Amino acid sequence: MSDTLTYLGVKFPKPRVAFFELTSCEGCQLQVLNNEATLLDFLSLVEIVTFREAMSERSDSYDIAFVEGSISRKDEEDRLKEIRNNCKILVALGSCACFGGVNQLKNRFNDLNWVKKEVYGDFPIDTQEVKPLADVVQIDLEIFGCPIKKEEVEMIVTNLVLGKSITHPPYPVCMECKANENICLFELGEPCLGPVTRAGCDSWCTNHKRGCWGCRGPAEVANVEQLEEIMKEHGFSTETLLDRLECFGGFQSQVSDIKNRTKEID
């Protein structure tokens, strides 16, 4: 394999890319392998030097590190710091890495001992409150989603390689959903977080008549109070809203606002 990439007659150095996983389902990494149609083209863009799930070779010398998963143990903090030292660009891959993902649902009990006991009984097990990567090191780029969209990853990597800037859509999923001419799920009696969730997934779930659960976190302007009103009008409880808002960790501040408010009323 040559170590440079030619694009429109211009030569670009082929970046050395590494994939890592912390606490996760490894689904986001798998999504990269899941793009059978373009996988080989994609692999010709970069030189993959570490990808434990797919290859035996490993290297500590790489330009771009994709890190999937959140932090839930001290050794993961150390590994992440080491990765940060080794790479030029650190990409948080997926909602676990960006916000804590589903893993952070255990934080809501504010009682790690109870959580441990519920699953392991009296067996000693090491764990801490789940954190996103940005709580430990500086992140250069976030790729949202649970799971990530493989087309988006390929697009982002291509832009990275070409040195183009990478921007996320500031508008909510609703915009994409309307452009896709879906019937709004609220009209079908289903709750949806599309009005407040960052777009970029091409309204993946609502295209399949499944309400959005907010896996990509808040859009730039996310009016959760207004969504609460819409939910109420359609007969959905605050609990239904909270289940979705707190599922992936992207709406943490909005969740605590609502929880504090309902506590005050109690």
Place this chain on the structure above:
Amino acid sequence: MKFTCDINVKHLTRVEGHGNISIKITNGKLEEARWEVVETPRFFEAMLVGKHWENAAYICGRICGICSIGHTLASIRAVENAFDIVPSKQTDDLRLLLKHMETLQSHILHLYFLAAPDYLQVGSVLPLAKTHPEEVQRALRLKLLANDMCDCVGGRRMHPTRTIVGGFTMLPEKEELERFRNRLTDALADLTAAADLFQSFTFPGFVRETEFVSLRGKDNYPFIGGDLISSDGLIRQEDQYLEMTNEFCVEHSTSKWSKLSRKSFAVGALARVNNNFKHLCPEAQEVADFFRLSPINHNPYMANIAQLVECVHVVKDSITIIDTLLGNTWEAPRQAVEEKEGSGTAAVEVPRGILYHYYEFDQNGRVQKADCVIPTSQNHANIYHDIEELATQCAQSGKNDKEIELLAEMLVRAYDPCISCSVH
């Protein structure tokens, strides 16, 4: 023979999740042989407590990226069993079709991307794209078919969108199913070629007798629900799963372990083929015969072949299911759900073996208790004791470090462990 070796594999590659192998032999004497699981736990069973039932499958599907469909279907079935919901025949058919395609996708990923590189003496599938382009294209074609069908039936290949308690949010188009029927027929030829490739590999002749646990087939090769069976003669009902799993904690593993009649048992493709061989379709049995795989086979490396056999079975069966679906008019995609107090269990055969989900609900349909028993956690003890036996045999045979290390790695990979899943 005074043979000495010291092997430490930290974070074994080409498996899902984090596990370590260590083998220490001094002067021909085995001192230590271990399979350690160091994955960080996620505590899904605690996460669910207090959550309304509709969260269960949505959250628990995220236990695993590779078998998210299996987890989703197991979770849904456990909720439906708790609420006494009986899915329609159409829903059952669509779920099985979806399940089959996950099996195909996962087995092909394992066979070509994770296992084959060892047999072709390379570190990953990447160099094979150059040296074996046709084979790699074939693997990608099969995986793409499976993934495309998962998109079509489940809405998304990973963390499916259309699968819900009560059925599906929407149904596939019949024209799509017809097109898939053609691609499935073509896939059979690809699988024959895959069998030829794997025929050219030399599988290690290692044998350690063990117990095999799976669903028990009545009229067909079982994937979703039904009785549980062990090759040592136990039969239990789905909701008696705890009698089959007997989970316990060990100090060198963040995953729980299981045991049954012996110190360990195995689940997965080999267990299913061993326990339900007669229910495989004739074409799948032919592939098994081709590799001299017949029940009960105690060579763990043959799990790769069992996966290949199952690929043929699920492709053939998917064609049959599509014919049934095309022959009927669509019914409503979903039925209404009425929550109630109670508990429900589901046993589902996912690619790596039998998976159980169990939930208890209060009268408002909120989870009081959740339990998920993962195939790989049931396999850990078996892997551990296999490595011990392998190392003992190696200590006598005087193989060198590299050979033993590779054999041990291949052994673990043959189980296709999903470690992060086992430490869920």
